[in-house]
Amino acid sequence: LFVIDAGVVSCHPNLANDIRAYFNHYTILSLVTEFILIPGGEIAKNNIKYLEKIFDAINHYGVDRHSYLAVIGGGAVLDLAGYAAATAHRGIRHIRIPTTVLSQNDSGMGVKNGINAYGKKNFIGTFCPPDGVFNDDQFLLTLSDRNWRAGISEAIKVSLIKDADFFHWIEINQPSLTKRDIKSMNYLVKRCAELHLDHIASGDAFERGSARPLDFGHWSAHKIEQLSNFEVLHGEAVAMGIALDTAYSLITRPFQKEQAYRIIDLLLAFGFDIDNPIAHITSTFCPLINGLTEFREHLGGKLTITILREIGEGMEIHHVSPFLLIKASDWLNQYCNHKLKIEKIGG
Ligand SMILES: NC(=O)c1ccc[n+]([C@@H]2O[C@H](COP(=O)([O-])OP(=O)(O)OC[C@H]3O[C@@H](n4cnc5c(N)ncnc54)[C@H](O)[C@@H]3O)[C@@H](O)[C@H]2O)c1
Numbered sequence: 003l004f005v006i007d008a009g010v011v012s013c014h015p016n017l018a019n020d021i022r023a024y025f026n027h028y029t030i031l032s033l034v035t036e037f038i039l040i041p042g043g044e045i046a047k048n049n050i051k052y053l054e055k056i057f058d059a060i061n062h063y064g065v066d067r068h069s070y071l072a073v074i075g076g077g078a079v080l081d082l083a084g085y086a087a088a089t090a091h092r093g094i095r096h097i098r099i100p101t102t103v104l105s106q107n108d109s110g111m112g113v114k115n116g117i118n119a120y121g122k123k124n125f126i127g128t129f130c131p132p133d134g135v136f137n138d139d140q141f142l143l144t145l146s147d148r149n150w151r152a153g154i155s156e157a158i159k160v161s162l163i164k165d166a167d168f169f170h171w172i173e174i175n176q177p178s179l180t181k182r183d184i185k186s187m188n189y190l191v192k193r194c195a196e197l198h199l200d201h202i203a204s205g206d207a208f209e210r211g212s213a214r215p216l217d218f219g220h221w222s223a224h225k226i227e228q229l230s231n232f233e234v235l236h237g238e239a240v241a242m243g244i245a246l247d248t249a250y251s252l253i254t255r256p257f258q259k260e261q262a263y264r265i266i267d268l269l270l271a272f273g274f275d276i277d278n279p280i281a282h283i284t285s286t287f288c289p290l291i292n293g294l295t296e297f298r299e300h301l302g303g304k305l306t307i308t309i310l311r312e313i314g315e316g317m318e319i320h321h322v323s324p325f326l327l328i329k330a331s332d333w334l335n336q337y338c339n340h341k342l343k344i345e346k347i348g349g
């Protein structure tokens with residue numbers, strides 16, 4: 003049974019025929035003739051009717067535990083279909099074919115799925131590894147510039163906590179990545195996916211502990227997405243979250259200024275709107291600060307936030323001071339304004 007992101011179908015009109023041709027050739031496989039189309043983006047996770055649509059198809063076509071549900075799409079449709087597959091009949095095998103930078107370099111490899119509820123990201127979901135993941139760079143060619151760039155933030159994130167050389171590689175290759183050079187993008191996707199997979203395979207895949215290093219920058223990112231009514235994309239919100247937590251790392255410990263400048267400069271060079279007022283923390287009443295409580299609540303246990311010891315190495319903290327967050331946000335705001343002025347003077 004194929005579940006497909008409608009946004010992908012409109013950019014790849016031959017996709018349905020290609021899938022049919024493949025199954026006509028490999029007759030050992032049988033294909034459910036109807037393709038289940040789901041609108042791409044966060045709407046797929048926000049409206050329960052799309053989950054029901056997949057359950058209806060699983061039920062109607064008698065898809066069982068020895069069958070496969072294959073999903074082609076961005077991270078949102080992958081999260082939704084992964085959840086349907088993990089729960090129908092207590093678990094149908096599933097294959098992910100991610101089609102965005104973000105889903106190829108991060109979520110496709112992951113073990114998590116889910117949908118949003120009560121205005122909270124991923125409130126309902128399970129941990130369930132896929133049976134296979136196929137990354138095909140042909141899909142990336144039709145992405146909007148915005149979605150092409152958004153997924154790069156997850157690569158910056160994982161490089162900052164795990165691999166300083168990879169961060170340096172992204173700095174050097176920022177111009178070619180911005181110009182949509184597919185060779186550079188393939189390297190970025192592969193290295194990022196590798197780092198995610200290594201972490202998941204060697205660590206706490208089912209997140210029984212309190213630490214979630216791969217969620218560096220995410221406590222605020224999830225809240226920014228929600229506060230913007232999902233106008234800000236996940237990857238864009240992650241870029242804002244990385245900027246804020248970099249500033250917090252600088253304000254609270256001897257994290258070198260030069261390293262903080264490099265990170266913020268890189269995010270600005272990609273054109274991430276990290277100085278968007280939605281990410282400013284101006285007072286202790288700022289709704290963004292609630293993101294900390296929601297982040298802890300989602301995971302349970304002790305609040306554990308990853309900040310940076312240095313580029314390539316994260317460290318965990320268990321307390322975040324709202325006053326120092328305001329200071330960090332202020333520093334970030336001033337630095338971005340200063341950079342913008344220099345750019346204007348430079349022409
Ligand atoms: N499960 C996890 O571990 C995990 C990790 C990170 C992010 N996520 C989730 O992933 C979601 C974000 O995923 P995303 O960034 O992939 O974006 P997305 O799924 O929101 O898709 C963005 C848009 O791109 C379109 N699209 C997808 N592929 C396309 C293609 N090849 N060509 C043209 N258009 C295409 C979609 O139709 C949609 O309109 C969020 O819900 C986030 O929470 C999950």
Ligand SMILES: [Zn+2]
Nearest residue numbers: 156220236240
């Ligand atoms: Zn993420």
